Amino acid sequence: MSEPIGEQIRRAPKVLLHDHLDGGLRPQTILDLAPEGHLLPAGDAGSLGRWFEEAASSGSLERYLETFDHTVAVMQTADNLRRVARECVADLAEDGVVYAEVRYAPEQHLEGGLALTEVVEAVRDGFAEGEQQARDDGSPIVVRQLLTAMRHQARSQEIAELTVAYRDQGVVGFDIAGAEAGYPPTRHLDAFEYLQRENAHFTIHAGEAFGLPSIWQAIQWCGADRLGHGVRIIDDISVGPDGSPRLGLLASYVRDKRIPLEMCPSSNVQTGAATSIAEHPIALLTKLRFRVTVNTDNRLMSGTSMSREMTLLADAFGYGMADFRWFTINAMKSAFLPFDERLALIDEVIKPAYAVLGAMS
Known part of the structure; x- marks a missing residue:
């Protein structure tokens, strides 16, 4: 008797690129x-x-x-931030996540008198404690920080500089988040140009609540390495007279350039970016072989985990372990970790584990 897909997913190694620290307590x-x-x-x-x-x-x-x-x-004291970060790592490791990039906005954690650097260091220390405990428990995991600037505020340059200052201390990239409408990524162009000069990685929340202009600006004006959500790229895909999908110029560019989409199915349903899991654009985008990744966004608010997100997709679209191997390798290839470290996780952890689970492709 074959093992249920949900149990296979639970045991499989997972890679998470879009998870908010303040959304997973x-x-x-x-x-x-x-x-x-x-x-x-x-x-x-x-x-x-x-x-x-x-x-x-x-x-x-x-x-x-x-x-x-x-x-x-x-999350306004160093002790509390360390605890939240440590527990985040523990929860992800328990779910089989082997690599995660967890984001948060340091500027939102200053009410207790902390400096921005103290916030970053507290989260860094909490992640390190969680990683050590996971290794001791036999579930090793690597967790890195993404520092987020709020797009309706004016601290993006400061947060970008913080990202560069701590990139050898567990910070691997930068992000902007918050309401898309009225706050285009181009408002923070100075920060993105600075990051590019410093050879730093960044992702941008784009194409979630707002449409194609947000995605276009994130890529063409700001030079984003990845798209946070990016679900509205579906608006640039139409159906031809013969029933086959036709990609517009922006969709073709995103696919051809292999720009990763950090897709968060349950969260997208909650916010109205998708009407249901069964109707989520992830199915068509996967079929068209965009660089799709599966993520949690806010585990507390969505009552979810990586295993749950994958199981929902298996139930909705009939995905098997070969599909989840593809999603996982997509995510690991798209991580902001150095290439040799990414390759080691793919070759030494992800591929062997999926081979045991019978997912060869």
């Missing part, structure tokens, strides 16, 4: 660390976890953003 940790006077919407871990998922799925942007008020509130 354990509910119990929020309860433990909530500052005095901060009113939480529930008093026990189970109820609080359900509240986060229901609020994020409500269709109300205000309620969705409110969820982050509670997580960010408990």
Whole structure:
């Protein structure tokens, strides 16, 4: 009797490129660390976890953003940041993730008096502690930081410089996040030009809530290495008279240049970027062989994990382990880790494990 696909997925090595630190806290940790006077919407871990998922799925942007008020509130001291980072690594390792890039905005963690450098160092130390514990437990994992600047603020140059300053201390890249409409990536062009001069990597949230102009600017004006979400690239793909898909110039460019798409299916359904998992553009983009990767975005708000995201795709599209091997290698190829380290994980960890699972392609 063959092993259920969900169990195979659970045991498979996974690579995660798009995960927010402030979107992946354990509910119990929020309860433990909530500052005095901060009113939480529930008093026990189970109820609080359900509240986060229901609020994020409500269709109300205000309620969705409110969820982050509670997580960010408990991430204002070095000790708390270390704990959150350490637990993030533990949760990912338990799910079979072997490499992850976890992003957060240092500028959002200064209310307790920390400097930007202290924020980065606290997260760095927490990740290192989590990695050591995972190795001791026999589930080795490599986790690196992506430093995010908020696109509605004016600190992107400062965060870009922080990215370069700490790139030998666990920071592998830069990102901008926040509302796309009204805050195009070109507002932060100085930061991106600085990163390019410094030979630094960066991804840009683009093509999630806003459409093709956001993607075009991220790639052609700013030079993004990857697209955070990028789901709206589907708007540049039409169906010809014979029923076959036809790629517009931008979609063709993204595919031909192998620009990675950091796709987050459950999150996209919650925010309305996709109507359902079954109708998510990831299926067509995968069929057309874009550089698709599978990600979690906000594990707490979506009540998800890498194993869950992959299982949802298996259920919706009939994907097997050969497909998930492809997604995983796509992600590892697209990571901001040095080439030799990426290759070692592909050849020594990912491919051997999928071969055991019978996924050869």
